[in-house]
Structures are given as C-alpha cells and as structure tokens.
Amino acid sequence: xxxxxxxxxxxxxxxxxxxxxxxxxxxxxxxxxxxxxxxxxxxxxxxxxxxxxxxxxxxxxxxxxxxxxxxxxxxxxxxxxxxxxxxxxxxxxxxxxxxxxxxxxxxxxxxxxxxxxxxxxxxxxxxxxxxxxxxxxxxxxxxxxxxxxxxxxxxxxxxxxxxxxxxxxxxxxxxxxxxxxxxxxxxxxxxxxxxxxxxxxxxxxxxxxxxxxxxxxxxxxxxxxxxxxxxxxxxxxxxxxxxxxxxxxxxxxxxxxxxxxxxxxxxxxxxxxxxxxxxxxxxxxxxxxxxxxxxxxxxxxxxxxxxxxxxxxxxxxxxxxxxxxxxxxxxxxxxxxxxxxxxxxxxxxxxxxxxxxxxxxxxxxxxxxxxxxxxxxxxxxxxxxxxxxxxxxxxxxxxxxxxxxxxxxxxxxxxxxxxxxxxxxxxxxxxxxxxxxxxxxxxxxxxxxxxxxxxxxxxxxxxxxxxxxxxxxxxxxxxxxxxxx
Amino acid sequence: xxxxxxxxxxxxxxxxxxxxxxxxxxxxxxxxxxxxxxxxxxxxxxxxxxxxxxxxxxxxxxxxxxxxxxxxxxxxxxxxxxxxxxxxxxxxxxxxxxxxxxxxxxxxxxxxxxxxxxxxxxxxxxxxxxxxxxxxxxxxxxxxxxxxxxxxxxxxxxxxxxxxxxxxxxxxxxxxxxxxxxxxxxxxxxxxxxxxxxxxxxxxxxxxxxxxxxxxxxxxxxxxxxx
Numbered sequence: 001x002x003x004x005x006x007x008x009x010x011x012x013x014x015x016x017x018x019x020x021x022x023x024x025x026x027x028x029x030x031x032x033x034x035x036x037x038x039x040x041x042x043x044x045x046x047x048x049x050x051x052x053x054x055x056x057x058x059x060x061x062x063x064x065x066x067x068x069x070x071x072x073x074x075x076x077x078x079x080x081x082x083x084x085x086x087x088x089x090x091x092x093x094x095x096x097x098x099x100x101x102x103x104x105x106x107x108x109x110x111x112x113x114x115x116x117x118x119x120x121x122x123x124x125x126x127x128x129x130x131x132x133x134x135x136x137x138x139x140x141x142x143x144x145x146x147x148x149x150x151x152x153x154x155x156x157x158x159x160x161x162x163x164x165x166x167x168x169x170x171x172x173x174x175x176x177x178x179x180x181x182x183x184x185x186x187x188x189x190x191x192x193x194x195x196x197x198x199x200x201x202x203x204x205x206x207x208x209x210x211x212x213x214x215x216x217x218x219x220x221x222x223x224x225x226x227x228x229x230x231x232x233x234x235x236x237x238x239x240x241x242x243x244x245x246x247x248x249x250x251x252x253x254x255x256x257x258x259x260x261x262x263x264x265x266x267x268x269x270x271x272x273x274x275x276x277x278x279x280x281x282x283x284x285x286x287x288x289x290x291x292x293x294x295x296x297x298x299x300x301x302x303x304x305x306x307x308x309x310x311x312x313x314x315x316x317x318x319x320x321x322x323x324x325x326x327x328x329x330x331x332x333x334x335x336x337x338x339x340x341x342x343x344x345x346x347x348x349x350x351x352x353x354x355x356x357x358x359x360x361x362x363x364x365x366x367x368x369x370x371x372x373x374x375x376x377x378x379x380x381x382x383x384x385x386x387x388x389x390x391x392x393x394x395x396x397x398x399x400x401x402x403x404x405x406x407x408x409x410x411x412x413x414x415x416x417x418x419x420x421x422x423x424x425x426x427x428x429x430x431x432x433x434x435x436x437x438x439x440x441x442x443x444x445x446x447x448x449x450x451x452x453x454x455x456x457x458x459x460x461x462x463x464x465x466x467x468x469x470x471x472x473x474x475x476x477x478x479x480x481x482x483x484x485x
Numbered sequence: 486x487x488x489x490x491x492x493x494x495x496x497x498x499x500x501x502x503x504x505x506x507x508x509x510x511x512x513x514x515x516x517x518x519x520x521x522x523x524x525x526x527x528x529x530x531x532x533x534x535x536x537x538x539x540x541x542x543x544x545x546x547x548x549x550x551x552x553x554x555x556x557x558x559x560x561x562x563x564x565x566x567x568x569x570x571x572x573x574x575x576x577x578x579x580x581x582x583x584x585x586x587x588x589x590x591x592x593x594x595x596x597x598x599x600x601x602x603x604x605x606x607x608x609x610x611x612x613x614x615x616x617x618x619x620x621x622x623x624x625x626x627x628x629x630x631x632x633x634x635x636x637x638x639x640x641x642x643x644x645x646x647x648x649x650x651x652x653x654x655x656x657x658x659x660x661x662x663x664x665x666x667x668x669x670x671x672x673x674x675x676x677x678x679x680x681x682x683x684x685x686x687x688x689x690x691x692x693x694x695x696x697x698x699x700x701x702x703x704x705x706x707x708x709x710x711x712x
Contacts, residue, residue: 291589292672299671307572326641327667331680358671365675426674 011188015181022177023170030166037162041155046109049136052084053148060140065096068146072097083151085115085133091143098147105145106137112149191220195227207235237305244301252290259286296425303432308352315353317388317456318345321360321381328364336373342380347388349456351437359433362426363392363452370396370450386457393451404443430454488533488603492516493523493549494565495541499588503536506592507599520544527553532560534603536595537582539566539573547580554581561602563595574670593704597656604655615650617697618710620689622650631693641666642685649698649708658705682706 060068072086076099087098095102100115112133135149194212201209210231211224266279302308322343329339349356367377375395382389399407408431430452434441439456490507494500495518504514515532517523520541527535527549535553539546550562564582566573577585584598615622619632627643629636638646645666649657659678663669667677682698690696699707 295587295671302572311572311575323641323667326639327677327681328675330684331675331677334676334680354668354670357668361669361671361673365673368675 011185012181015178015185019174019177019181023174026170026173030169034159034162034166038155038159041158045134045150045152045155046136049134049148049150053136053138053146056086056146056148057138057140060144060146065142065144069097083153085135085147085149085151087145087147087149089145089147091145096144100147100149103147105139107139108137110135110137111152114151188220191224195224198227202231207231207238240301240304244297247297248294252293255286255290255293259283259290262286293425296429300425300429300432303355303429303436306436308355308436311352312350313353315349315351315356316347317349317351317356317390318343318347318381320353320357321347321379321390324357324360324364325379328361328368331364332368332371332377335368335371337368337371338376340376340378342382344381344383344388347381347383349388349437351456352433355433355436359430359454360390362430363390366426366430366452367392367394367396367450370394372396384455388456390454390456391451393446393449395446395449398445398448398450399443401445407443408441486603487511487513488599489513489515489531490599491523491527491532491535493520493527493535493541493546494518494538495520496538499538499565502592503595506596510596512599518542520546520549524549524552527558528556530558530560534560534599535562536599537562537564539564539577547576550577550580550582563598563602565590591704593656594658594660597658597661597705600655601652601657601661604652615647615653617650617653617708618695619693620650620697622647629689631689636688638685638688641681642688645681645685646689646708649706652708654707654709656701656705656707661705 056068056071059071069088072088075084076086085098085100087100087103088096089098089102089105090096093102093104100112103112112135114133132152133149134152135147137145137147140146198209198211210228213221213224213228215221262279262283266276266283269276269279322341322345325339325341325343329341332339364377364379371377371394377395378391378393380389380391382391407427431441434454434456437456439454442453442455444451444453490512492500492504492507492514494503494516497518500516500518504516507514515526517526520543522543523537523541524544527537537546537549541549546564550564553560553562561583562581564573564577564585566577566585566587574585583602586595586598613623613625615624621630622643623629624647629638629643629646645662648662648665660672662678663673669677682700686696686698690698695711697708697710699709699711701707
C-alpha cells in the first residue's frame, strides 16, 4: 500500500475528517479547562491579597501604627524568597515601612513592576522572578497609605504549564488519531485491494480466483462472501453453457451426418426417377430426433442452472407416481412386461411438478426399454422420516459398477445399448432434476437389473408449516381438473 | 370456417411459412413484424385469433398478451416460443396466452392448435354430456356409454376420450394429447399415446360397428362419425 494510494482513498478522506473533528473537540475541551483553571488561579491570588489586606487593616485599627509596622517587618522577614510585598506610607508620601519603594498612593487593584532589588529587610534574598505584582492599595482612616502586593509569577507559570500541557495533549492525540486512522484505513484498503486484485485476475481469465475471506463476518467479509457466491454462480452458469455447446458440437455431428446421407439418398433416388418419399420421411424423422436431443440438452442446462428453483411448490408426488404407473403399465403390457407398484399416495415434496413428471417418466421409459419381455418392473414410493423415497427397479442387463457414474453424464451410453434408440440423455436429465431438488440419486444392482433409488429430502420446518396451505391450494386445482368444464 | 388471424412474428421465414399455410387453409392473415405495431393492430380487436411470437423487437410477446388481456380482449392467443425455454410456457400461459407452440414446429401442429383454439370454448361449461354418434360421455357421472351399453374406462382413458370428444371432428395431434391428457411437456421415447389410443379403441370401437376414433396418418387423431 503506497502513500499516494492512501491519500486518494475514500477511507483516507473519512479518516482526515475524523481527525479534524477529533482535534477540534480536544482543543475546545482543553480551552475550557484552561480558562476555568486560570480564573481559579487568579481568584486564589486576589483572595490571598485581600485576606492579607484585611488582616493588616484590622491590626492598624485595633492596635495602631506601632503594631502594624512591626507586623510588616515580621512578615517581610518570613518571606523566603519574598513573593509578597508591602508598603506603608504616610499621608505626605514618606515611606514608613515595607519592601517596596514609595509611590503615589492609589485605591484599588493595580499591576506594579517588580522592584529590581529587594528593598526589604531580608538581606541576601533575591526577589522571585516574574513580570508584575498584583497590588491592592488602600487609604487608612488616619490618612496613611497601605499597599499589599503579590507576585503573579506562580499564576503565570501555572497558566503557561497548562498551555504547554494542552499543546502536547492536542499534538499527541492528533498523532494517535492520524496513526490509528492510517492503520484502520490501510486494513480497510487492503481488503478493497484484495477484491480489486481478484477482479483483475478474473478479467485476465483466471475464473476460479476468489476474494479471500477472514471469517470475521463483518461487512467486508460478508461482501467478500457474497461476491464469491456470485462468482460461483456465474462460473457454474458459464460452465453449463460451455458443456452444452461442447455437447452439441460433439454429439450432434453423428445424427447430422446421418441426416445429410439420407438427403443425399433422396436426391439420388429423385435423379434416378425413383420414389424418394420414404427417404425424405426418414430425413424428417431424423430432424425431429435431432430437435428432441437439442431440446433435452437445453432443458438439462436450464435445470442445472437452478433458475427453476424459484418456482418450487408443493407437489403430490404420490399422485404423480400413481399416474405414471397407470400410463406406463399399459406401455409395459404391450411389451409383455408387468409393473408392480407399491405407492404411498400421501407423499408430498417441494419441487417443480413438470420436471418431476419428466424425471419419473424417464425412469419408467428406461426400465421398460431395458427390461426383457416376461419380466416385471418394480416401483415403490415410500416415506422414511420426512423423506420421500422413490425406487424403480428393472430386471434388464443392469449397469456395471464401473460405469454407474458415467451413465449419469450426457450422451453416455453403454456399449451394449448403442444399437437401441435413445439419445443417451435420459439418466442425465434424471440426475439434473434430482440435483435440482437436492435429492440423493443411487444406482444399485437389482441382481439382475438396475435399481434407481431417489431420496427427496423433506423441506425445512418453515416450509413444512406452510405445507398445509400449499396442499389446500393444490387440492383445489385438482378438483377443478376432476370436473373439467 | 374462415378466420381473421393476426400474426405477430419478426422472423420472415417463420412468418411466411405460417401465413402461407394459414392462407392455404382459407384464413385471412394479417402479418406484423414488430411488437409495438403488433400491439397497436391487436388492440383494434378485429381478429378472431392471434399468433404471437415470444421474442419480438420493439415489444416482447408476453407484454403484448398482458396488455391486450388487461384491455379486456378475449380473442384466443397462440404463443410461439423458442426451443429449450422451459419457463416460457408457464410465463406465456400466466400472461394470458391460451396455448403455446415450441419452434420449430410442423405446420400441421400449428393448424391443429389454431383450430382447437378457434373452437374454444368448444362446449358450454354447463353441458355435462358429450356426444359423438352413439357414443356418450357424462362428465359429471364420469360414465361412458355406446349405444346405451356402459363402457368401463381407466381414469386416463376417460381423460383421453373426453379430450378427443371435446374436440370432436377436429384433428388432435400427439403433442396436444401428451400436454393435455398426460401433462407431459416433452416427447416420451416410448409409445405412450399410441398404446393408450389402441386400448381406448378396443373398449370404445371394437364390436360396435363404425370406428369413431380415427388415425390421421403422420399428424394425429380425430374422433368423428364416419361418413
């Protein structure tokens, strides 16, 4: 993270504002403290001077001049170093006592300069440094002038100390604020930069890159998690799209060349003056088969994209399977096969009715096509816990264990069944629909034959509570169908 | 029966294929290649039936159907959708279309559906008994008789016969039967329709003289009194 980057970042601007506001509030706080302290110190000084003045005035009133002169001498002698000053002057301006030079009398408060050398009684003691004295003058009732003063040095020093402390306080808190701001902003920017880096990497073609997450579940982490989920979704859609185009390119080539051959035959027959009708009919049938394959491919891709999940509703699976049994029993009988069914008609799942119908039809057709005549196809639908378990078993050649995963892929057909009609998409579609419903699909051996077991999990408790209403709705439509208009 | 049909379709090949075929069958066809213009023409309410493509320039086919249904137009609508759009059918029907057909299609399929739609409602809802020659189907009692003799039918056979009789005299294609009787919106690889038709025939036609359920080669079935 370089500084230029930091200075241009949103978080830096936020931090700068934060620091400014912080600094202003610290300054206001310290100013208030300063003024209050200063006022208190000043008050303390004036109180001290006033107290001394009233004590001396009282001595003068009660005991007279003699006593006050002695009092002044004793006080001055006690001051080491002298920071308090006194002056007692006669009405004619002659100094009677004290440690200040004579001056013109005044009444009230005044600032006085500090005398250059201590004129007081305590010899050898230097006056305290400082700029000025705070003096209170008063004319005594007998016409004499009394002055009490105190060096303001300590007050000024205290004031300065407070100002310096305040300055340091502001400087240090600003440093902390800026430092903290940069640290916070930097960690924030680092995470934004993570996202930027991932974006650039994806733009450059590394589609599987993801934004690193910390598991802290704060806003940034949630943003990263959501971005990753979005990227996963986009990637799976793209892969699905790519698979479709690959599949089309790969597997429609054969039927298309077959179609071309048939049309060539028709053309040759026409040139030779023969009846080309049957050849053209064959070609039309071939085109229909190609279209059907194409539709199935697109359908599987759409199912895999998961967009159908938004249309999930309560589906009476028991009823759907019963109807499929009725439909395919007749077809099976024509092939001298039997369908043995054990259906729990009350089974209900959350799902897409249209796709479930097609999935079940595909299972039946698969079984019927692979079952030799004279045998039975066993179908059962049971409820285990909340799950609906559909089982379709045939007694055909079955699928070797090694091939079981492969038959669920598109266009995969066992070598043995290459000669029978079929697009090789039947079980792939079954798998896609099962996956869409979060159902577990198992291919098992029926020894002999194949048994397909699909376990559709029951929906969560919140959905389960909605079920009765959904079933009610379903029931209504069923009644409408039962008495068609 | 000649109808005034509005065709809203942007693809010129499909349009000329459909319009040409319908005209050959004595219908009057007005063709509009753009969605916005199509809605304008459709709003006139001068057509007995409309064939509307799902994807159109200017204005989407779904939006057209929604708008004209919102305006109270009742003329039946057949929607044409693209291959593989499994949500298109539901969306189309929800928007107010009466039937849909996936492109590419055989013209016979389109004509059969147009005819079926033109006859809608084929029978007033109050009519409980459907009749073709001496075959009677009571929709309330769910009973079938021929020449007064009761015939036992399985539920799906009953549904199949009912659908045929509701469209009596009309060609009903294999796909129409799969969609309306079985609710199959895909082509099964086994002979579901053929099997059930032959079973229905065995019960309804065998031993009664005239054969009412007829196979129209290469296109579908029709129930009618033989001439």
